[in-house]
Amino acid sequence: MRIEVSPPPRINLRVPQSSQADINAVTRLCAVLGRPIAHSASPAMQNAAFKALGLNWRYLAFEVDPKNLRAAIEGALAMNFAGLNLTVPHKLLAVEMMDELDDSAKMFGAVNTIKFEVVRSKVRAIGYNTDADAIAISLREELKLKLRGARVLLLGAGGAGRTAALKLAFENVAELFLANRTASKAEALAREIRKRFPAVQVVAGYPKAKVDLVLNATSLGLKRGDPPPLDEKRFPLRQTRAVYDMIYCPAETRLLGAAKKAGCKTANGLGMLLHQGAKAFRIWTGKPAPLDVMRLALKSTVYSPRSPVIAGSRKVNYESNSKI
Helix, strand or coil: CCEECCCCCCCCCECCHHHCCCCCCCCEEEEEEECCCCCCCHHHHHHHHHHHCCECEEEEEEECCHHHHHHHHHHHHHCCCCEEEECCCCCCHHHHHCCEECHHHHHHCCCCEEEEEEECCEEEEEEECCHHHHHHHHHHHHHCCCCCCCEEEEECCCHHHHHHHHHHHHCCCCEEEEECCCHHHHHHHHHHHHHHCCCCEEEECCCCCCEEEEEECCCCCCCCCCCCCCCCCCCCHHHEEEEEECCCCCCCCHHHHHHHHCCCEEEECHHHHHHHHHHHHHHHHCCCCCHHHHHHHHHHHHCCCCCHHHHHHHHCCCCCCCCC
C-alpha cells in the first residue's frame, strides 16, 4: 500500500493547555477501527494522554466493516493521520495490508497498531503488535507473576488466545496447557508453539496438577448469563495460585468472583488495555505515555455508572474478547 503524497509540513505539535479544546488544520489524528466499536475505552484514554502532554492531537473511533478495512486504512493514510489502532475483527486481516511489519507483528501474526511514516517522500503503513507485551507487563505488575518457568492454563485459542500463548512461550514458561471449545484449534496452536518454541512443554487440554496461572482469553464473561470459561470439573480453581481475565468490563467476571472465593490472586484486563495503548502512544508520538493519567481515564470511563462503555456493551454482540 504505497500512496504518493506530499509529506506533511514540519510543525510544532505542542500547544498551550488552554487551547486543548480547539481542533484546527494542524491537529494530528489517530483512530481505532473495529466492528463493533461502541464499547471502546481507547478514545478516553488516548485523548486524556494527549491533553496531559499538551499535544494538539485527537483520537477517534470508527466502526468499519471488514470488507472496507483496506479503504479505511488508505483513507486515513491519505489524510495524514498519525496512526491507527485496530480491534476485532481487523487484527489478522491487516497483516497483508501493511507496507512493512515491525518485528512484533511478524512474531505474533497480528496488527493492532499502525504508524504512518514518511520514507523517501512516500507515506508507508507500518504494522505493530502492542497486545503481546501488554499481557506480560500486566501479569507481572498486577499478579507479581514470574513468567519464566511458570505453569499456565490458557483458556481460548482464538486471536487473543493465540497472541497470549505465543507471548507466554516467548517468555519461557515451562508448561502451557491450552483449553478451547474447539479442540482442533487448541491442537493446531500447540503444534505451532512446539515448532517455534521447542523448549516449552505444551499440551492441548487441561492439566492434571497445579498451575501458577489460569488466563482467560475467551469472550465468556462479557455478558450476563455467559457460562464460565473454565470447566471446574476438569480443573478446580483451588489448583491455581492466580487467575487473570482479559475481560475488563465487567470489572469482576464470574470467573474472577469464583477465583477470589477459592483464595486466588486475581486481575482483570484493564492493565492490558492500558499498556497496549501506552505503547501505541509512544509509537505515534515518540514520547513516554503518561500512565497514571491514562489509567485514571480508563477507570473513570469504564467503571462509571453512566459509562458509555457499559452502555455500548449492552447494544453490541461481541465477536471475541477485544482489548481496545
